[in-house]
Amino acid sequence: MAVFWYFAAKFFGPKRPPAEPGMLMSNLFQKGEPLDMWMYLSENEKFNDFSNEDALVWHEANIPYAVWGPTSTRTHTLTYYPSEAIKNNGSLYAHVYFARSGYPVDPTDPEYEQSSAFGRTHPVVAYLRKPKDGKKKSLLGDSSESDEQPPPKENKDSVDKDEGPVEYISYWKPNVTVNLVDDFTRYPHNNVPPNVAPYLNIDPSSNNYYPTVFFNEFWLLRDKLIALNESVEELPLNLEVGPISMTKWQIFLQMEQSFQVHRSYGSMLEGEADELKRVFLEGNPYFLGLTMIVSLFHSLFDFLAFKNDIQFWNKNKSMEGLSAKSVVLNFVCQLIIFLYLLDNETSWMILASSGIGVCIEFWKIGKAMHVEIDRSGKIPVLRFRDRESYAQNKTKEYDAIAMKYLTYVLLFLVVCFSIYSLKYEKHKSWYSWILSSLTSCVYMFGFIMMCPQLFINYKLKSVAHMPWRQMTYKFLNTIIDDLFAFVIKMPMLHRLSVFRDDVIFLIYLYQRWVYPVDRKRVNEYGFGGEDEPQAPQTLEGSDSAAASQQDRAEAEAKTSTEDKKTK
Numbered sequence: 200m201a202v203f204w205y206f207a208a209k210f211f212g213p214k215r216p217p218a219e220p221g222m223l224m225s226n227l228f229q230k231g232e233p234l235d236m237w238m239y240l241s242e243n244e245k246f247n248d249f250s251n252e253d254a255l256v257w258h259e260a261n262i263p264y265a266v267w268g269p270t271s272t273r274t275h276t277l278t279y280y281p282s283e284a285i286k287n288n289g290s291l292y293a294h295v296y297f298a299r300s301g302y303p304v305d306p307t308d309p310e311y312e313q314s315s316a317f318g319r320t321h322p323v324v325a326y327l328r329k330p331k332d333g334k335k336k337s338l339l340g341d342s343s344e345s346d347e348q349p350p351p352k353e354n355k356d357s358v359d360k361d362e363g364p365v366e367y368i369s370y371w372k373p374n375v376t377v378n379l380v381d382d383f384t385r386y387p388h389n390n391v392p393p394n395v396a397p398y399l400n401i402d403p404s405s406n407n408y409y410p411t412v413f414f415n416e417f418w419l420l421r422d423k424l425i426a427l428n429e430s431v432e433e434l435p436l437n438l439e440v441g442p443i444s445m446t447k448w449q450i451f452l453q454m455e456q457s458f459q460v461h462r463s464y465g466s467m468l469e470g471e472a473d474e475l476k477r478v479f480l481e482g483n484p485y486f487l488g489l490t491m492i493v494s495l496f497h498s499l500f501d502f503l504a505f506k507n508d509i510q511f512w513n514k515n516k517s518m519e520g521l522s523a524k525s526v527v528l529n530f531v532c533q534l535i536i537f538l539y540l541l542d543n544e545t546s547w548m549i550l551a552s553s554g555i556g557v558c559i560e561f562w563k564i565g566k567a568m569h570v571e572i573d574r575s576g577k578i579p580v581l582r583f584r585d586r587e588s589y590a591q592n593k594t595k596e597y598d599a600i601a602m603k604y605l606t607y608v609l610l611f612l613v614v615c616f617s618i619y620s621l622k623y624e625k626h627k628s629w630y631s632w633i634l635s636s637l638t639s640c641v642y643m644f645g646f647i648m649m650c651p652q653l654f655i656n657y658k659l660k661s662v663a664h665m666p667w668r669q670m671t672y673k674f675l676n677t678i679i680d681d682l683f684a685f686v687i688k689m690p691m692l693h694r695l696s697v698f699r700d701d702v703i704f705l706i707y708l709y710q711r712w713v714y715p716v717d718r719k720r721v722n723e724y725g726f727g728g729e730d731e732p733q734a735p736q737t738l739e740g741s742d743s744a745a746a747s748q749q750d751r752a753e754a755e756a757k758t759s760t761e762d763k764k765t766k
Contacts, residue, residue, distance in 0.1 A: 223385040224407045227314055230383060233261040233300040236273075236440055238293060238377075242284060244320060246294040249305040257438055261300055264410060265381040265442050272441035279434045281371075286429050288369045291323045295377055295412065295440075314402055317409035323375065323436075325424065329366040337625055338632055370424035371434050372416070378443035380411035394449060413443060417451045418480060420473045497679045504672035509559070511666040512566045518586045519594050521664055522651040524602045526567045527583075530560035532641045539638040542631055597658040601651035613640045649703045656710045665707070674704045 228234075238257040239246055248254060257275045285291055296304040296318035304316045386392075388406065391399060400409040425434060458472040478487065515521075537553045564570060569584040585595060617636040626632040656662050 222388055224388055224401065225385045226383045226410065227402060227405065227407045228264055228299075228410050230264065230381075231266045232264045234264050234297045234379075235260045235300050235302070236262055236377075237296045237304055238438065239296075240279070240291060240293055240323065242282070242289060242291055244290070244292055246292070246320070247306075249307075256436075259440065262440065264379060265383075267442060272439065275438040277436050277438070279436050281427065281431060281434060285324065285369075286427055286431060288326075288367075288427075289324070293321045293323050293375055295319055295321070297379075297410070297412070314405060314407075317400060317412070319400075319412040319414070321375065321414040323372050324427065325370045325372060326367045327370055327421070327424075329368050336627075338621060338629060369427045371427055371431075372419060373423060373425060373435050374419055374437045375439070376415040377438075377440040378413040378415045378448070379441075380413055380445060380448050381442055382411055382445050382448075384445075394452060411448075413448055415443065415451065417455065418476060420476060420480075421470065422473070493679055497676055500672040500676045500679075504669050504676070507666065507669040507672065511669060512563050515566060517664075518567055519592055519664060521567070521594070522598045522601070522655055523567045523585065523595075524598050525649070525651050526560070526563050530557070530564055533557045533560045535634065535637045535641055539634045542627075542634050593658065594655060597655045598651055601654035605650060609640070613637070616640055653703070653706055653710070656707075656714065660714050662707075662711050662714050665711075667711075670704070670707065677701060677704060 236257075236259045237249075237255060239249075239251070239254040240256050241248070241254050246254075256277060256279075259273045259275075261270070262273060263271050281291075282289065296316060298304045298316040299312075302315040303311050304318065305311060306313075380398075382395075386395070386399070386408070398411050398413070400411070401407070402409060425431070462472075533553070533556050537550070537557050540550055540553055564583070567586070569586060571582045571584065573580050573582045613636065616639060617632075620626075620636050620639070621632060624635075626635060652665075656665070
């Protein structure tokens with residue numbers, strides 16, 4: 200969005216009236232003009248000790264300004280030995296100065312010329328908030344395995360309200376990239392674009408501007424930073440200086456601003472921007488293009504599956520052949536996942552998506568069962584009652600049998616995993632332990648919830664009641680997930696969870712092949728396979744109706760033959 204906004208504002212924004220030539224300011228340097236560069240490292244933010252040879256870490260001469268070529272980009276690598284002050288949360292700054300070739304940057308030098316030298320300061324040490332440990336601990340009371348010391352006694356009302364002062368940690372930036380922006384635009388004095396004005400360095404004597412110095416940290420990921428402490432003896436420092444185009448510079452700025460806005464609104468978590476950058480840094484360009492195309496198809500299939508799922512349950516009038524208990528179980532699983540995300544302080548966008556899913560699953564319960572409000576007591580409660588099409592046939596019996604054995608399996612797995620999690624993992628509270636255990640079981644054993652429907656299909660010897668359009672789109676998405684499971688780094692447990700759904704879908708496809716759908720049997724929308732819509736029929740009644748129609752046709756053919764013989 201940031202890139203789109205930049206180009207839209209640049210090419211389609213309102214045109215400013217041209218200013219008078221005397222009211223315009225231009226670049227003090229010419230394109231291709233050779234520059235000399237000095238870089239000093241100092242613990243002071245203000246620097247004027249140009250004669251200190253120990254502070255000078257890099258010097259380059261005859262760098263062509265705003266020209267791309269073999270000599271326009273220079274690199275240098277060194278090892279820095281930090282002082283005790285830097286090890287103990289001290290600061291360090293990189294002071295970079297440029298001057299026309301042959302001119303000094305020291306203001307005390309007799310040959311110094313103000314319009315020929317410029318510079319900028321940049322911190323090499325960053326201070327970032329210490330990551331929250333979540334106050335996780337062993338719930339069994341083993342203090343030796345806890346992440347932190349036992350908290351002091353305090354009132355329950357004060358828990359989580361006063362977490363103490365925020366702790367920051369100093370980090371070393373191993374890469375310092377200095378870019379000179381290729382910008383020779385003539386700007387009006389009182390109408391500089393707001394995205395350029397903060398970076399413009401104007402010479403007060405001539406009212407023209409120096410070349411813009413940009414410290415490019417767009418590709419400096421947080422996991423590349425080095426934490427500073429007493430044990431650090433030496434630090435690597437990779438230096439680079441080179442040109443950057445105006446368009447590329449603005450794209451970097453707009454994207455960083457966009458990331459900050461998303462983080463402030465909670466729509467992007469810490470580290471998500473780095474993960475997005477990592478895709479472009481470490482990914483193959485062809486693979487990235489394929490990923491974008493496949494992701495678009497994945498989103499399309501998700502939308503179509505969602506659309507057909509809503510359409511199926513909205514038009515479905517009969518629960519014959521469908522597992523009502525699976526609908527209730529799906530709602531419980533979605534609710535568990537939503538509470539788990541809420542407990543882990545997930546971004547509001549993900550919470551909103553999960554919350555909508557919970558509401559949809561509850562709406563499905565209203566379509567699969569009769570939901571009534573019982574106001575006989577002091578507190579109104581919801582009452583669930585089976586629909587007649589579900590209770591008055593074999594579907595309820597088969598569903599109860601399947602759910603009975605499924606409950607045994609799920610209960611055994613949940614208890615075993617919960618005991619393992621309680622013994623070997625750490626949690627914030629007993630509530631968090633219950634949620635995390637249930638959520639892990641939903642992720643690992645969620646495919647078992649589809650087994651009751653397989654059992655009902657097997658007993659009824661029919662799949663005419665299944666929402667095949669929705670399942671087709673989900674199956675296509677499963678194939679896409681299988682593709683990414685081979686090429687994307689992910690935990691082995693999650694990778695296995697991708698392939699588990701394939702087994703269920705293959706069984707569904709086998710049942711569809713073994714139990715072919717009668718063309719006269721109603722589909723999920725209450726219509727048959729013929730051109731004219733027909734009234735909905737039951738699964739058992741459709742076969743008898745088809746047989747009766749065939750008998751009538753044979754009787755009519757026999758009568759016609761006898762009439763011919765009589766004549």
